[in-house]
Amino acid sequence: MDKRSIRITIKEKLQTLSKEERLSQESMLYSQLFEMPEWKKAEVAACTISVGNELNTYPIFIRAWKEGKKIAAPVVKGSKKELDFYIVNKMEDCREAGFGLIEPDPSKCEYVSPEHIDLVITPGLAFDKEGFRIGYGGGFFDRFLQGLPVSTVSLVFQEQLMENIPRESFDVPVNRLLIGKRAEE
Numbered sequence: 001m002d003k004r005s006i007r008i009t010i011k012e013k014l015q016t017l018s019k020e021e022r023l024s025q026e027s028m029l030y031s032q033l034f035e036m037p038e039w040k041k042a043e044v045a046a047c048t049i050s051v052g053n054e055l056n057t058y059p060i061f062i063r064a065w066k067e068g069k070k071i072a073a074p075v076v077k078g079s080k081k082e083l084d085f086y087i088v089n090k091m092e093d094c095r096e097a098g099f100g101l102i103e104p105d106p107s108k109c110e111y112v113s114p115e116h117i118d119l120v121i122t123p124g125l126a127f128d129k130e131g132f133r134i135g136y137g138g139g140f141f142d143r144f145l146q147g148l149p150v151s152t153v154s155l156v157f158q159e160q161l162m163e164n165i166p167r168e169s170f171d172v173p174v175n176r177l178l179i180g181k182r183a184e185e
């Protein structure tokens, strides 16, 4: 399957997840994340602010604040398709951005350079077991992670896992995949 068809297939699968199923997988995934040594050690974590059918990342921000970690979210730098990360201290310091996204307001948040980030919680639509991923097609994270020696982890609903993701030279796999388990039906 090509990347475009995979995006469509997974988007459809995510829509069929019931609210209960979603919450059940999410709570397992948060527990796994918060137990990771990379999370425990991280002074600065980076995470997208979820929208729509994405895994809810708000509890990750709340946990980071509670544990005294800094947590940064990306701002899309339009023309060059790059991401800049800003420390978020409260959600009120964020604003609506293009494409239905929510991003830190750079006038209210502190910029953090990539080398100061200890753990990147990487979003995506589809993943394979080796950590190769497909996002929404902007190439933002591939570009951001290129040559950056940072730990990466993705939280993945079981429905997002695929046997084989087509690999291209610029794809950067994530170090660690946390995979939700479907509740028995």
Ligand SMILES: Nc1nc2c(c(=O)[nH]1)N(C=O)[C@@H](CNc1ccc(C(=O)N[C@@H](CCC(=O)O)C(=O)O)cc1)CN2
Pocket: 048, 049, 050, 051, 054, 074, 076, 083, 099, 101, 102, 123, 124, 135, 136, 137, 138, 139, 140, 141
């Ligand atoms: N919640 C969340 N925030 C995120 C991401 C994400 O996956 N989830 N991103 C993860 O990377 C970045 C934004 N991703 C984006 C991906 C595509 C387009 C975009 O321009 N889409 C066009 C098509 C572009 C093209 O085909 O070149 C469109 O939808 O019309 C914008 C932002 C940063 N913030």
Ligand SMILES: Nc1ncnc2c1ncn2[C@@H]1O[C@H](COP(=O)(O)OP(=O)(O)OP(=O)(O)O)[C@@H](O)[C@H]1O
Pocket: 003, 123, 124, 133, 134, 135, 136, 137, 138, 139, 140, 141, 142, 143, 146, 170, 171
């Ligand atoms: N390191 C890079 N340098 C320049 N262009 C890149 C790089 N990585 C990816 N791209 C470009 O980005 C485009 C989108 O890549 P791809 O389809 O893999 O996106 P994606 O993995 O879905 O997006 P994302 O990384 O934002 O989640 C590709 O056409 C590719 O040319």
